[in-house]
Amino acid sequence: MSKVVIMNHPLIQHKLTLLRDKNTGSKDFRELLKEVAMLMGYEVTRDLTLEEIEIETPVVKTKSKVLSGKKLGIIPILRAGLGMVDGILQLVPAAKVGHVGLYRDPETLKPVEYYSKLPADIHERDIIIVDPMLATGGSAVAAIDVLKQRGAKNIKLVNLVACPEGIEEVEKHHPDVDIYVAAIDEKLNEHGYIVPGLGDAGDRIFGTK
Numbered sequence: 001m002s003k004v005v006i007m008n009h010p011l012i013q014h015k016l017t018l019l020r021d022k023n024t025g026s027k028d029f030r031e032l033l034k035e036v037a038m039l040m041g042y043e044v045t046r047d048l049t050l051e052e053i054e055i056e057t058p059v060v061k062t063k064s065k066v067l068s069g070k071k072l073g074i075i076p077i078l079r080a081g082l083g084m085v086d087g088i089l090q091l092v093p094a095a096k097v098g099h100v101g102l103y104r105d106p107e108t109l110k111p112v113e114y115y116s117k118l119p120a121d122i123h124e125r126d127i128i129i130v131d132p133m134l135a136t137g138g139s140a141v142a143a144i145d146v147l148k149q150r151g152a153k154n155i156k157l158v159n160l161v162a163c164p165e166g167i168e169e170v171e172k173h174h175p176d177v178d179i180y181v182a183a184i185d186e187k188l189n190e191h192g193y194i195v196p197g198l199g200d201a202g203d204r205i206f207g208t209k
């Protein structure tokens, strides 16, 4: 069963409220989303492994810890996921960034992969998928399918706002994937928006409508 982690750190919750506010414009929305993604990245990377190395401080020789070279991959689901990449990259600048693009087939309503460019060594990397909104869960499930087909094994999903329907869908198809969110909202409405949500995350990041 997926572990679902709700990140209720006061800074995350404060910034999330500003992101939800319809009066927050694109410039502030982008900055806030980047900041929240960085704060969420702090928790998501908590289990990175360390090793001890020998160094010399100006005073003595000592042993001290560094990341043990575990490789990370950050995979935004296009397009709104792009808004969360830089925040996490600030914490782990050596991570590789892959992209997955999906559209919904108007007839089958199923997500179809239209673009993917992934790190060649994806099977060796811990993967962090980012997408601000976990709504129906269709795109998240399809993106995880794509990554698993290319050999990814250890995958985490990071969303700003989720709803119960989306979490259930991911858990049903990919119970090995842990989900990190800042909030689980009440429901999906008949137009596929999360309620109360924050509207269309992609439009708010890029100023489109």
Ligand code: URA
Residues within 6 Å of the ligand: 080, 133, 135, 192, 193, 194, 195, 197, 198, 199, 200, 201, 202
């Ligand atoms: N995608 C969004 O950007 N917002 C929602 O509320 C649901 C899906």
